[in-house]
Amino acid sequence: MSHGQFFLTTPIYYVNAAPHVGHAYTTIMSDILVRHHRQRGDDVFFLTGTDEHGAKIARSAEAAGRTPREHADALSARFREMDEVVGATYDFFIRTTDERHVAEVQNVLSVIHDRGDIYKGSYGGWYCTACETFYAEGDLVDENRCPIHGTAVEWVEEENWFFRLSAFRDRLLALYDENLAFVLPSSRYNEARRMIELGLDDLSISRSQISWGVPVPWDPEQVVYVWVDALFNYWTATRFAEGAEHYWPADLHVMGKDILKFHAVIWPALLMSAGIELPKQLTIHGYVLKGGEKMSKTTGNIVDPFPFIDQYGLDPLRYYLTREIRFGEDGTFSAESFDARYHSELANEFGNLLNRTVNMIGRYRDGVVPPDHGRDAELVAEVDAARDNVVAAFDAVDPTRAVDEIWVLVRRLNRLVEERAPWKLAKDEAAGDDLDQVLFSLAAGLRAVAVLLWPVMPGKCSDALAALGHPAGDPTLAQATMDPGYAGATVAPCPPLFPRIEEQ
């Protein structure tokens, strides 16, 4: 197994409103990816944070009767709280109002300016403040509405500093040609490549009419366009977070499809200009929908994750999001499908099987995992294959497929218990070795399941491993095997992992 470095980022979220399931989704998927990499022995750096400058934040602060700084402090804290509630094991939380970030953004922009890639020009266009971006007339819906938020755009005209994005077309195309996996999934790679092929307009990278931002170093009357300020967070964090310098370039930027262009086109061009090494890969996921529509802080169509955590616990939410919403595609969050997966998959297929196994080992073998008589070679191969398939799914940045692979094993173990009926073997004195074997196979198979599933449900899988007599501590991938040395472990009966939830 390769041991390497793994630097993963989430988008830095706008502090215009409180987090919802959409943000929790990106952060949870990212957390699952980094936990898996830690299991493989990789040296992980997991970066997240908040995007705190720009007109969008200034206006929401005003509406809340606060200064932008007070507003950013209050809402950035809410995002940190979300991280804690969803179990995100980030290594550093960056805020773009951090003076160290501001200084680094100014330095790097000066480099781009010195290279001759920035010039002064005037610009007029339709601006959506919720997106913090200009739209071409043809992209608007209902004549003057933003295609993402459906809110009215504004005509903004000013003299700004421009980045020569158009000059990077060929270099960007070369990047895409050399690295066919630069953007995942391939449909998003194609979409980004098409944007570049069609030709790129230069990008206005400063604003004169707002003051809440990073001052342009050579023209402090203007502030840096919030997206440029924000994109650089991935790099600036490695400049000032303690011990983080060696992690650049990022291995994986994770994000939703709404911000593809910024990351797949503008970001690499800015880095090329600044002479900074490019990130290795971007992975783009779909939207978590509510009632068929994208959740959005701006439109208020949201699902609050916290009540689901209160009712079912955190790990079921992490599991549900991974399994129900195919990574890379849009998917609908609904209370009904949540409840159905909780009861049929978690409570019945996984939780019940664990309880039955532990109880049978208690009843028939005094709580000690019996020896492996080597009669289940097929299952040994299946567990090895499941582990390899999970690794391959994570290499392809597909946590949904990883869980699907694990679930094949869960169902296999459920069939095993029905086919071999240990309760019948227990009545037959001549079947002692057969009973040993099925109990060993069930316990060792479940142990492998809990190890593989641990990045998705760290709390519940740790409980399962404790019940199975596995030593405490974060499990490593190498422990997902049918190791005969596991025999002799002492199981510990536990309450149901996923208690039934009565409808309220």
Ligand code: ME8
């Ligand atoms: O765009 N489904 O911040 P943001 C899935 N500050 N993911 C969702 C989602 C949904 N319904 N809603 C939000 C910004 N997300 C910028 C980013 S990065 C340099 C700057 C997730 O608060 C998804 O990851 O609008 C999406 O890309 C991100 O939140 C947008 O968060």
